[in-house]
Amino acid sequence: MNWEEKIISFFENELDAQEILDLQEAVRMNEDLSKMMDEYTQLYESFDNAPQVEPSAKLQSRFDDVLANAVKEKSSKAMVFNLNGFTKVAAAAVLIMVGVFVGKEYSSRQDLNDLNDQMADMRYDMKSLINDESSTARIQAVSLAHNTQDPDSDMINILIETMADDKSSNVRLAAVKSLEKHMQKDFVRVELITALNNEKDPAVLIEIIQQLSRFKDKEALEPLDKLTKDVELYKFVRDEAHLGIIQITST
Amino acid sequence: MLTDEKIMLNVARGELQQLSVLFDRYKGPIYSFFYRTSRNQMLSEDLTQNVFEKIIKYKHTYKDDTSFKAWIFRIARNVNHDDFRKNKLKLNRNVEISELNIAESNLEATEEKREREHLLYCAIDRLEPLDKETLLLAKIEKMKYADVAKVQGCTESAVKVRVFRAIKKLKEHYYTLDH
Numbered sequence: 224m225n226w227e228e229k230i231i232s233f234f235e236n237e238l239d240a241q242e243i244l245d246l247q248e249a250v251r252m253n254e255d256l257s258k259m260m261d262e263y264t265q266l267y268e269s270f271d272n273a274p275q276v277e278p279s280a281k282l283q284s285r286f287d288d289v290l291a292n293a294v295k296e297k298s299s300k301a302m303v304f305n306l307n308g309f310t311k312v313a314a315a316a317v318l319i320m321v322g323v324f325v326g327k328e329y330s331s332r333q334d335l336n337d338l339n340d341q342m343a344d345m346r347y348d349m350k351s352l353i354n355d356e357s358s359t360a361r362i363q364a365v366s367l368a369h370n371t372q373d374p375d376s377d378m379i380n381i382l383i384e385t386m387a388d389d390k391s392s393n394v395r396l397a398a399v400k401s402l403e404k405h406m407q408k409d410f411v412r413v414e415l416i417t418a419l420n421n422e423k424d425p426a427v428l429i430e431i432i433q434q435l436s437r438f439k440d441k442e443a444l445e446p447l448d449k450l451t452k453d454v455e456l457y458k459f460v461r462d463e464a465h466l467g468i469i470q471i472t473s474t
Numbered sequence: 475m476l477t478d479e480k481i482m483l484n485v486a487r488g489e490l491q492q493l494s495v496l497f498d499r500y501k502g503p504i505y506s507f508f509y510r511t512s513r514n515q516m517l518s519e520d521l522t523q524n525v526f527e528k529i530i531k532y533k534h535t536y537k538d539d540t541s542f543k544a545w546i547f548r549i550a551r552n553v554n555h556d557d558f559r560k561n562k563l564k565l566n567r568n569v570e571i572s573e574l575n576i577a578e579s580n581l582e583a584t585e586e587k588r589e590r591e592h593l594l595y596c597a598i599d600r601l602e603p604l605d606k607e608t609l610l611l612a613k614i615e616k617m618k619y620a621d622v623a624k625v626q627g628c629t630e631s632a633v634k635v636r637v638f639r640a641i642k643k644l645k646e647h648y649y650t651l652d653h
Contacts, residue, residue, distance in 0.1 A: 359498040
């Protein structure tokens with residue numbers, strides 16, 4: 224290894240203590256090496272001082288569109304599958320329920336140890352993030368609640384308010400999905416049923432319908448019936464509402 | 475705070491909304507990678523969006539033992555290569571660094587510092603494409619050599635060799651341009 228390589232190795236933290244001492248001595252005794260050392264120092268400093276470059280705000284809105292379309296497409300595909308026949312609907316419903324159950328169990332076990340220690344931090348983070356201007360931050364807040372083992376009523380209420388009021392459909396959808404863990408609570412189901420009457424976004428609406436249907440909440444029958452007759456809704460949303468009624472009333 | 479890997483696993487399981495969090499964390503580094511390669515803002519934004527579209531499309535291929543950072547930069551590298559092949563663009567474009575794209579926090583940099591930054595990127599532009607990519611990932615994006623190796627599909631030792639070679643050449647270019 225020549226001296227130049229030793230200098231690079233020094234900056235790459237590849238030299239042991241004795242080699243560093245040898246290099247320092249050589250640099251002290253040799254003017255050319257000293258100059259070379261200065262030049263590499265400046266070069267490595269320039270890496271650390273490299274300016275941040277930032278994309279324009281357009282990139283964020285383009286990404287939001289792409290994500291919204293992907294979410295809607297996912298919902299539509301699920302719908303097409305469901306419409307292929309009652310048997311498939313039943314099978315799909317069972318698969319979804321088993322999947323959700325297994326997913327929940329797996330997720331719960333995996334998260335338990337980590338989350339107990341981080342619970343306090345998560346509550347704090349959630350309350351800070353949910354008021355952020357950025358929809359990304361608000362989704363992150365919802366994710367925190369979603370991954371919390373036993374969220375308190377404050378956190379659940381924040382999820383409900385987010386589902387009802389957030390201006391971004393992606394955030395509302397994330398909140399609805401997170402609320403599924405709390406469907407056994409009456410007040411959560413009441414809020415979901417209220418949202419059935421107010422929500423306009425198809426992807427969010429379908430998620431609410433599916434959750435209430437899976438839970439077979441008979442209180443949802445009347446608003447679901449109203450949805451089946453709402454001609455301003457997409458047909459696949461009306462069909463989903465109709466399937467929800469079948470699912471809730473089946474034994 | 476949830477790790478990138480955990481969030482990506484949720485995305486792979488169908489929780490698409492959580493991709494927003496990863497977009498927020500990685501839009502800057504990925505855009506920066508493209509921008510420092512091409513010096514073209516519009517192209518870099520298009521390619522950054524392309525990366526996230528590919529993540530949506532190929533989310534199911536993400537494995538839980540994979541570093542997300544290495545995975546996304548590998549996608550970015552492939553997107554960059556595809557663009558290069560499609561458009562037959564030269565990676566070394568002689569375009570000045572756009573002042574508009576420097577983050578606001580850097581606007582107060584001294585003139586001398588700006589000149590140094592300009593010099594650095596002109597010198598990086600003179601490197602061979604593979605050396606340039608290695609330096610951008612390892613030194614500007616501060617990726618671990620193990621992750622750079624995953625991105626480039628080589629061993630960590632090979633990355634170290636490339637870094638040494640690239641830095642020697644970079645110093646030559648840097649001080650040639652300086653005089």
